[in-house]
Amino acid sequence: xxxxxxxxxxxxxxxxxxxxxxxxxxxxxxxxxxxxxxxxxxxxxxxxxxxxxxxxxxxxxxxxxxxxxxxxxxxxxxxxxxxxxxxxxxxxxxxxxxxxxxxxxxxxxxxxxxxxxxxxxxxxxxxxxxxxxxxxxxxxxxxxxxxxxxxxxxxxxxxxxxxxxxxxxxxxxxxxxxxxxxxxxxxxxxxxxxxxxxxxxxxxxxxxxxxxxxxxxxxxxxxxxxxxxxxxxxxxxxxxxxxxxxxxxxxxxxxxxxxxxxxxxxxxxxxxxxxxxxxxxxxxxxxxxxxxxxxxxxxxxxxxxxxxxxxxxxxxxxxxxxxxxxxxxxxxxxxxxxxxxxxxxxxxxxxxxxxxxxxxxxxxxxxxxxxxxxxxxxxxxxxxxxxxxxxxxxxxxxxxxxxxxxxxxxxxxxxxxxxxxx
Numbered sequence: 001x002x003x004x005x006x007x008x009x010x011x012x013x014x015x016x017x018x019x020x021x022x023x024x025x026x027x028x029x030x031x032x033x034x035x036x037x038x039x040x041x042x043x044x045x046x047x048x049x050x051x052x053x054x055x056x057x058x059x060x061x062x063x064x065x066x067x068x069x070x071x072x073x074x075x076x077x078x079x080x081x082x083x084x085x086x087x088x089x090x091x092x093x094x095x096x097x098x099x100x101x102x103x104x105x106x107x108x109x110x111x112x113x114x115x116x117x118x119x120x121x122x123x124x125x126x127x128x129x130x131x132x133x134x135x136x137x138x139x140x141x142x143x144x145x146x147x148x149x150x151x152x153x154x155x156x157x158x159x160x161x162x163x164x165x166x167x168x169x170x171x172x173x174x175x176x177x178x179x180x181x182x183x184x185x186x187x188x189x190x191x192x193x194x195x196x197x198x199x200x201x202x203x204x205x206x207x208x209x210x211x212x213x214x215x216x217x218x219x220x221x222x223x224x225x226x227x228x229x230x231x232x233x234x235x236x237x238x239x240x241x242x243x244x245x246x247x248x249x250x251x252x253x254x255x256x257x258x259x260x261x262x263x264x265x266x267x268x269x270x271x272x273x274x275x276x277x278x279x280x281x282x283x284x285x286x287x288x289x290x291x292x293x294x295x296x297x298x299x300x301x302x303x304x305x306x307x308x309x310x311x312x313x314x315x316x317x318x319x320x321x322x323x324x325x326x327x328x329x330x331x332x333x334x335x336x337x338x339x340x341x342x343x344x345x346x347x348x349x350x351x352x353x354x355x356x357x358x359x360x361x362x363x364x365x366x367x368x369x370x371x372x373x374x375x376x377x378x379x380x381x382x383x384x385x386x387x388x389x390x391x392x393x394x395x396x397x398x399x400x401x402x403x404x405x406x407x408x409x410x411x412x413x414x415x416x417x418x419x420x421x422x
Contacts, residue, residue, distance in 0.1 A: 008053050009046045014038055020058025025051055031267060034058065045264065130169070130180055134195070137162050141191035141223065148261070149230040156266040163198070163219040170202040171212065174351075178203045179373060182357035186315035186322065190226045193311050198222040200307045200351070201300075207347040210299065218300040220268060221275035225304060228257035255280050255289055275300035279308060282339045302341040306332060306348050309340075325356035325371075326416030354379045360420065361413045365392030368420055369403065380413060381405035387420055 007022075015037045022032040031054055032042060046054075140162045147154055169177050177199055187193045198219045205215045229237065232254065236247045243251065259277035262268045278292060278301035285293030287305075313328040323331075329349060336345040353374025355361055361382075362368055367390030373383035386394055386401045393410040394403070405411055 003057070005056050005058070006053050007056065009043075009051055012038055012043065012046070012054075014040065014043070017061040018056050018058040019061055020056050022054050022056040022058070025053055025055065033269075035061070042267075045267070130177065133165065133169075134180075137165065137195050138192060141195050142189070144224070145189070145191040145194075145227060145230050148227050154261065154265050156268070159220060159223050159266070162195075162223060163216055166195075166198050166202055166219050167212065167216045170199065170206055170215070174203045174206055175373075178351060179357050182325070182352065183372075185358065186311060188316070190229055193315070194223050194226065197304070197307050197311055200310070201303050203351050204303050204307065204344065204347045205300070207351050208299075208303075208343065214271075214300065217269070217271050218275060218303060221262070221272045221279070221300060222304055222307075224262055224266070225258055225276045225279050225308075226254060227261055228254040231257075252288060271298070271300075274298045275304060277301075279304040281305070283341050284338050286339070297341075299341075299344075302344045303348075306340050306344050310348075310352070324416055324418060325352075325359035326354065326361075329354055329356060349379065350376050353382055355382050355413060355416060357382075360387070360417050362415050362417045363390060363394065363403075363405075363411050364414050365390035365394055365411065367392075367394040367411075368417060372402065375404075375406050378406040381408075382413070 017035055017037050018032065019034065021034050024031050031046075032038065045051075140158045144154065144159065181196050181199050184196075187196050201222050202215050202219050205218055210218075232251055236243065236251055239247070255277055259273050262276045263270070263273040275298050277289065278297055281287035281290065281292045281297045281301060282305070283294060283297070283302070285291050309332060310328050313323040313331065314325055316322050329352065332340060332345060332348065336342045353371070355371045355374070357371050357373060359371050360368060361371060361384065363384075367386060368388040369384035369386055371382045372385050375382060382405060384403050384405065386397050386399055386403060389395055389397060389399075393408070394401075397403075403411065405413065
């Protein structure tokens with residue numbers, strides 16, 4: 001077994017690299033990744049936090065040895081500008097969802113090689129083992145958010161472990177994981193929404209063919225992207241009336257503060273911090289904090305923006321009731337190419353469906369059904385479960401019967417409806 005090495009910070013120098021990760025003196029929060037060179041901002045952080053030593057199971061690598069070409073050297077995060085505008089929900093515009101999807105279908109996804117997960121999955125979601133793991137992830141997320149809210153020291157280790165677990169599940173069982181998350185319903189806390197959002201963002205990224213290493217960074221970012229929101233006074237977050245200018249300014253600072261936490265406290269690489277900082281940027285440049293537009297925005301942030309909007313609209317707010325999954329997708333389609341990347345919206349709809357899992361629809365014979373599963377080749381014809389019979393083809397069916405609409409000639413979705421009263 002390797003022995004833990006204790007290294008005085010006075011012995012560290014620029015460019016020094018180690019054969020294993022280096023941790024702060026608590027042995028829990030990672031300071032430097034394996035094989036990464038020490039930069040000036042690393043040494044500055046040690047001075048700022050008055051760290052007299054760090055620990056590692058590795059050894060100092062030969063300065064002449066070549067670094068791993070797959071592990072890019074992190075650069076210092078540029079100073080974060082604090083000029084931003086508060087995002088407001090756009091009014092629903094008239095849009096033909098089918099026509100919009102036909103336009104999106106003509107787009108080609110970027111070609112990327114497939115990547116295997118780094119660790120084996122011991123269960124499949126459909127085998128029933130997912131809920132236990134999900135609750136464990138929620139526990140990790142809640143402890144992380146509560147720690148920050150109460151002024152404690154944040155741990156990167158647990159976030160890394162949670163991210164790797166989510167990445168492995170999505171790589172091997174994405175469809176079942178998404179179905180489970182959507183059937184569960186929207187979470188009520190930032191910690192819940194962070195875990196749910198991480199699964200959905202990873203599934204969308206996988207649909208787009210994004211490399212596994214980048215997907216892991218997206219998951220890490222989503223898990224912490226709203227952490228600074230928990231210190232915004234609840235009377236502002238839950239206010240039902242219009243916010244004052246000062247309240248606006250305080251609320252909208254969460255992207256900058258979360259980005260700084262990601263970089264300065266947790267020492268994540270710049271790619272992760274960029275996603276956290278930019279998740280409220282918009283495709284047309286109307287977002288914040290920097291007003292970036294189009295391809296100036298990290299692809300991870302573009303994905304988070306869409307999923308964040310979906311989670312926000314489908315969750316209960318102090319100032320409004322949750323919006324149905326179908327209407328939310330409809331709104332996102334309306335803003336494709338304006339607020340959101342069209343490429344991301346296409347992958348998002350292919351992942352969640354036009355009628356997202358868990359939403360309700362009325363069929364052509366008047367029956368009401370719950371959506372169980374989407375079909376990528378027939379986005380308007382999902383798999384549904386019968387809730388209330390109609391006057392036609394479903395009249396002789398039993399409650400909870402499963403109907404695969406893409407295999408039916410008599411039935412189709414007439415419209416989306418609210419959940420029927422019990």
